[in-house]
Amino acid sequence: MTDQTNAVVHTPRVFSGIQPSGHLTLGNYLGAIRRFVEMQESGIETIYCMVDLHAITVWQDPDALCHATRELAAGFIASGLDPKKSILFNQSQVSAHAQLGWVFNCVARMGWLNRMTQFKDKAGKNREAASVGLFAYPNLMAADILVYHATHVPVGEDQKQHLELTRDIAEKFNHDYKVDWFPITEPVIEGAATRVMSLRDGTKKMSKSDPSDMSRINLTDDADTIAKKIRKAKTDPEPLPDSIDGLEGRPEARNLVNIYAGLSGRKPEDVIDEFAGAQFGQFKPKLADLAVSVLSPINAEMNRLMADVAEIDRILGDGADRAAAIANPILERTFDIIGMVRSRQL
Ligand code: AMP
Ligand code: TRP
Secondary structure: OEOOOOOEOOOOEEEEEEOOOOOOEHHHHHHHHHHHHHHHHOOOEEEEEEOHHHHOOOOOOHHHHHHHHHHHHHHHHHOOOOOOOEEEEEHHHOOHHHHHHHHHHOOOOHHHHHOOHHHHHHHOOOHHHOOHHHHHHHHHHHHHHHOOOOOEEEOOHHHHHHHHHHHHHHHHHHHHOOOOOOOOOEEEOOOOOOOOEOOOOOOOEOOOOOOOHHHOOEOOOOHHHHHHHHHOOOOOOOOOOOOHHHHOOOHHHHHHHHHHHHHHOOOHHHHHHHHOOOOHHHHHHHHHHHHHHHHHHHHHHHHHHHOOHHHHHHHHHHHHHHHHHHHHHHHHHHHHHHOOOOOOOO
């Protein structure tokens, strides 16, 4: 579809992905999955992917990867993603991602990727030993999004830089080939908990890969474990302040307030109003009860779904067929624009 200026008008379409590289955390749930569900319910076309090709940029044990992919699918569905309303699939089943990823390896510049902070964090001191895939990772992420002409991408705060790169890649491609082909995607970074922090250190992101399991709440944790992790979460000795400004310089307190707000769907300001002056000894049990009430049903549903992996695999296969039906024509047209000879359908 084109408008009067002949610019392509892109219908709204949502894409996002999560790596199957460990258990889902409360950070994934509040920062990403909750938003995925809201967008699905808003009636926009939604496509959600288990990005297994991204996961192998660092070593994954094959059996563990397979299990984590199915568990992630179960986590999506248990959290409210409906395979009839959204397209749910794992990345490696739709080859267009890797194919467009290669094209983008040739569009993005070394200098752009050299600035990516996630690569610096993940590669650590020994960059020579990092995989080439870990460096090129954001190009594949741009391909994930643009192979669907997705217009909106819900993510946590940590993915902002990758989405800016996605826009840069789309712009450079459109500019170099003199086309108006790829959309300039909007990041959707919203809610009280776009950056959930570690329970052991309020200055570090809660992450699947943190060596300490006490630093995070997993969607697979049972009620006792959740309560214990919250009870033991690091805090300071002061009571909760009576205004949001009083959280300044108190990262652990801020984090727990944000988590409460995220789980209850309220604003951090309202949580502070309710708990002004409360000691952590009072606040933490309330937070634990809330977390258990939200997460336990999800956990139970995940266990139920994981008892039938054949059904999960069927859902992923069906999602991949539907995803490929959108992606392949976009990839074919992209190859035409680039000047690839094409004498058979993908
Ligand atoms: P990953 O686990 O790195 O594949 O992340 C999947 C999604 O969860 C992305 O949208 C991230 O931005 C989001 N996410 C991961 N960790 C957090 C966190 N601690 N707080 C908020 N969002 C997060
Ligand atoms: N890079 C994202 C992360 O680590 C995962 C991801 C891969 C993604 N491809 C994506 C997120 C496309 C959104 C859209 O969290």
